[in-house]
Amino acid sequence: xxxxxxxxxxxxxxxxxxxxxxxxxxxxxxxxxxxxxxxxxxxxxxxxxxxxxxxxxxxxxxxxxxxxxxxxxxxxxxxxxxxxxxxxxxxxxxxxxxxxxxxxxxxxxxxxxxxxxxxxxxxxxxxxxxxxxxxxxxxxxxxxxxx
Ligand SMILES: CC(C)(COP(=O)(O)OP(=O)(O)OC[C@H]1O[C@@H](n2cnc3c(N)ncnc32)[C@H](O)[C@@H]1OP(=O)(O)O)[C@@H](O)C(=O)NCCC(=O)NCCS
Numbered sequence: 001x002x003x004x005x006x007x008x009x010x011x012x013x014x015x016x017x018x019x020x021x022x023x024x025x026x027x028x029x030x031x032x033x034x035x036x037x038x039x040x041x042x043x044x045x046x047x048x049x050x051x052x053x054x055x056x057x058x059x060x061x062x063x064x065x066x067x068x069x070x071x072x073x074x075x076x077x078x079x080x081x082x083x084x085x086x087x088x089x090x091x092x093x094x095x096x097x098x099x100x101x102x103x104x105x106x107x108x109x110x111x112x113x114x115x116x117x118x119x120x121x122x123x124x125x126x127x128x129x130x131x132x133x134x135x136x137x138x139x140x141x142x143x144x145x146x147x
Pocket of ligand 1 (some may be wrong): 023024027030063069083084085086087090092093094095096097124125127128129132
């Protein structure tokens with residue numbers, strides 16, 4: 001691993017819309033500003049901590065998470081990582097690990113015992129990352145139907 005740049009973690013807000021939109025576009029190749037605007041508007045009032053990572057005042061990564069509250073029969077002690085992303089040029093420096101560990105410790109403080117995440121099984125980067133963070137295959141089954 002390269003040496004870690006001075007990284008500052010803080011709560012993600014709607015002010016990060018441009019940065020998050022850009023990082024997502026750079027990673028996935030599609031510009032989804034309206035989608036991210038709706039997402040970031042919701043996290044501002046949800047009380048669940050989502051985080052950004054900054055280097056020299058520039059947002060270079062983010063993580064979005066949420067606690068469940070008994071949706072779909074899932075107990076309150078479960079939280080989700082919704083998504084995370086780190087700018088290509090800052091990857092493999094431990095930034096996603098920092099974001100995950102900080103979010104994880106905040107979840108712990110509010111009584112969360114298990115974190116769920118959905119990952120496309122072809123998404124090798126994310127699978128490898130979550131494997132390193134200690135994730136194992138869980139008991140939930142992904143069901144889908146084409147309509
Ligand atoms: C997955 C992702 C978040 C990892 O970010 P990162 O900052 O590079 O990860 P870290 O440097 O904190 O890595 C933590 C550990 O996971 C491992 N890891 C991370 N990415 C890996 C990869 N692609 N292959 C193998 N191992 C990987 C690291 O080697 C490290 O392990 P180590 O400490 O034993 O060396 C980043 O690759 C990414 O943003 N990918 C795109 C995600 C995406 O599509 N998001 C949706 C759009 S926003």
